[in-house]
Amino acid sequence: MYFIGIDIGTSATKLLLMDEKGSVLRLVQKTYPTCFLEPGWSEQSPESWWKAVCAGIPELLDGFDAGEVKGMGACGQMHGLVTLDKSDRIIRPAILWNDSRTRYQVDYLNHDVGRATLARHTGNVAYTGFTAPKLLWMREEEPENFGRVARMMLPKDYVNYRLTGVHSTDFSDASGTLLLDVEHKRWSKTMLSICGLRERQVPELFESSEVIGEVMPDVADALGLPHGVKVCAGAGDNAAAAVGTGSVGAGHCNIVMGTAGTILIPTEGYLCDKENQLHAFCSADGGWNLMGCILSAAGCARWWVEDVVGTGDYPSEEERIQESNLGQNGVYFLPYLMGERTPHNDPRARGAFVGMRMDTTRADMTQAVLEGVAFALRDCLQVARAEEVDVNASTICGGGTHSRLWNSIVADILGIPLIITQTEQAPAFGAAMLASVACGVYPSVKDCSRRLVHLKETVWPDRRIIASYQGHYFTWHQMYPALKGIYQQML
Template structure:
């Protein structure tokens, strides 16, 4: 058995797979996000660890024999989170997350200091990245900054708790702005520009490398054999790719999770920061990927359902599909947490445009689904501008449960999309595969095979044509409001 642990934003997920990559058991423990000020987003690292322990405890309670047979563990996690530890490895403050927008001014400072950073780091400087958060902390919380012994990423804090080792791997380090993506090593100039020294960063390995062994007391708690290894793992985007077999040049997928991504694997480092794409090291050696990153995805649907008092999202989607006759008269900008591709705008916010006295909740939900699809189409155009294409991306994540939504996305993007078997397993599944690779040293292609395709959803090109004027209006509304979003 191989255990994958994914430290997400909304939950920690633990998943067990067997030697045939069949999921044997899984458990989720929810997490909450703190927003103490506008544009801030934080979580307590101890909450991640408590949720990790609870999720594995659940596996032990429900599947003790399977858990006891665990041979290796892989880790996945939300990227970019600044997890700050003191000399005793205790968190100094809540971690600053990927969707935190406070450090916009610090991005400008970093760009002034290192004008070519985007070419080295694979992405334009954005507030959600780790580096500008450290510059912000140095200015606004100098007492905390002075006590920093180590900076870790979320999944790597769990590694520290599991093994006592301070290690990260290429795909998660890629999102810090401190990694030289092409050479796959830390960039001392970027580290120094953030006010840090190299000894404050963890050791770098590949995602399929062994990073340590589980602590003896934890092995006893979960009835595992001593010496269970922990692999490097990966950032959630890369482990999502591992899970769906996106390991060869041109393989790709669309993730519809809390945030959204369009991911395409690459055999070379191809930076295009001017297109606001992320060109990052993959979680397997000698591979990279390009990615259009959207800070909002299926979370928009959850938000809308909660706002409307709808507890059964499946029933809400069924009603919305039943009344869907044409593009919604309401246009929704899905920028609840700002946006990266294609705007790099941490201040952007969600907007319903065109509400009338006859607007129903189903019409609003349809506009939310369309708004996320418009945002994906907008981001896809940046990949195409960079010369990056994927013939048949699969859709993964919680949003993949809805065939109606996938059809809507295909219609708006004009792109065939695949529905995979087990598409909602996501990054934890890929993390488990990386655990296996670290233990067995098998060929990546043998382990990271693509899941079976349940269905290929072809775009209805008549609907695509119908949606184009609405898509153009969607873009004009954002352009008209961009300056209004900026705080004064």
């Protein structure tokens, strides 16, 4: 039997075909554009995600017995605001996770409503990427469109709706809306009221591996699927990646080195850090996690290598870096090219190089970019450790993991071994795994992960370099506070 995992990404949708033993049989990718109408804006048409799925599934199944497909699971970019009218028609393009137009709405929520109030009702405070500030922006700037909203949902939920006709979401994705009472796993009536919504306008809540319905017969016929294919609620992309790397349950950790970077740490029960510097979210396995998110990770490397240096040859750039200079670099980089989420919650933050001299080399700058991203991840890890959450190792996935040097730098700066699993496409793999649980092939998400996720290699930190990076991190850590006042004066 086969299971399909769908990952609705920011630049492309990835579709993965998996058998019940966890073998990845095929991966298909369909790209689409993002619209940047104004500086800081980021939008996509939800229809482009659906077209990608419609084009991708027949290609995914070509040469395979489509009748063996039993279940489907979707994951995707979190926080995006999808709005439908009473006829379930799209009202406006989706406002994405990396859209920063909501700075004033975030200030209103954090200062007027109050961080303590938000934390009490949701376990989190407001960030520009979250969904609730987008709703406030829409109510204030597009009142006619807001008045037409009959349903709001998240990106992967729109695809699930087109598959099943069911308006649903899961707890992990809903956690990033700032509308969910994360601790008690229910919509917060207080937050819905603040955003001008009623409970009938938000989707029904499910655990990630719960069945929300079946692919509708006419849709199944159009996609070349058998009738009766089950669709599970799915998960936010980071929660799905945690499943796809086996980071299920307390004692685990997963780092995603994508365009943005995340560190997801499952916890023993619900946990909210004292200063709300990390996100307190639900996990795809029915539990909870602390999650840190830095807005620019592999995106920093792409900016430096492709846009600044002007080459696409990443290996050659890394070959310039001398191993003897690891832990000894005199140049520092703040990776805040798109502002920063955790732990600073500062959309005005900007990237910066500090410490350049007349003898600074191109290799020093490249190394500083790689180290700066790792230092930012450590900032998030330090918050979790302050809450006495032990992180002794982590899985790691995402495009950034193709660099062995970068993996080593992250391991040395965090001071923990990093585990790379066999399947690179962890979010889509995790979504397919959730579908297999929904179909009863495995009794739980934890059991499924234990059986299907396999280790590829472990990157061990170099004890000789860890001590050097400790001092460098202490220096780097003081740079954002020193520049914060200047950032507030910049446009």
